Amino acid sequence: MWEAIDNCQVSDGPAAETELPCSFDIEDIAMAPAETSREHKTPSFPKPSGEYWIEALENGVHVLIRPLQAQDREREKAFIERLSPESRHFRFLCQLREPGEAMLDQLMKVDQDRQAAYVALAHVDGELQEVGISRYATASGKDECECAVTVMDSWQHHGLGRLLLKHLVDHARAKGLRQMYSVDAAANQAMRELAKAAGFTTVADPDDPSQVIHRLSLI
Template sequence: MPASPATLPAQDPSGEHWVESLTDGTHVLIRPLRAEDRQREADFIARLSPEARHFRFLCSMREVSPALLDQLMAVDFHDSVAYVALVHQDGELIEVGISRYSVGQDKQQCECAVTVADDWRERGLAVALMRHLIDCARRNGLQQMFSVDSAANTAMHDLARFLGFSSHQDPEDATQLIHTLKLQAAS
């Protein structure tokens, strides 16, 4: 899926954005998450099905707590990155997907996640969001990206395989899979 990036450099993502054409011909705006997206993020999580919320957070929850929302909104675009997918619906800009990563203590790897609204799945949105996230992690010099997901989340397993991640069962929890992607070529 070709994208047309904005002209600002990667180290200043404030104006970075892409308009992506999905497999069904619809278009979405993908850009860095901003402070102004706080309520959109809360509304997005509230609209997810219970299964989608469980797959994203690996627990059951009815609504996002203010503390969790604070954590989700805390992005610096180096150690913590998030890209949001937005569309106009009934005259309002709404969130339909998000990808994010957080750098580990070793500063060499990051844990990632992607979530797409239930009614926006199977259109290529998760692939588009993850490709921008992977590109950013590479630009930031990270060596590896990984995701810990429910073994029942077949959509994530398929996405990880499509994007070139390797997968194995979590040695500490047989109900989870760990998907890993090497980001940099060996020196």
């Protein structure tokens, strides 16, 4: 959670995306029972350039997962605004009602050498909406990355976070990174459970007792 964003230090507009990173067999993580209220047929998605995946969630709904692109700016903004206050707080570790332009600039700028971001898109109410995103960033010259995975509240517990995480991990490994970590609110029980299932070690943040650090070796 890049510091300027997560601490809401961006000054342009009211500042304020939860789930996670890693080196484990994604299929081993048990998820909550899926609901069956959405259509299960495979929808038609616009074919993007570059890498992409059309994935089936545990409830049969299909999503398109691909790298974040410049045209996703408004989708990213709407996604953050649709998150519950708690989910926004868990993602950014501060109170946030809507992202300002400076924050969006930071979120949309993905340096291919140091960062990665994968977005999940689905057909909702007749339009293609962002329903989840995973991303990591590395500090210059370091072989570890800080990561975050965020899923829309109503799309959680169907395996979407797990899928987003898998692609993020594959990318980090391909880049030769050796470790992933995530700084999260201690009250974020869902993240604690996901981190434990994924093999992360969890320790209290020595600088903030209200936070924990989940860490996993990628080698």
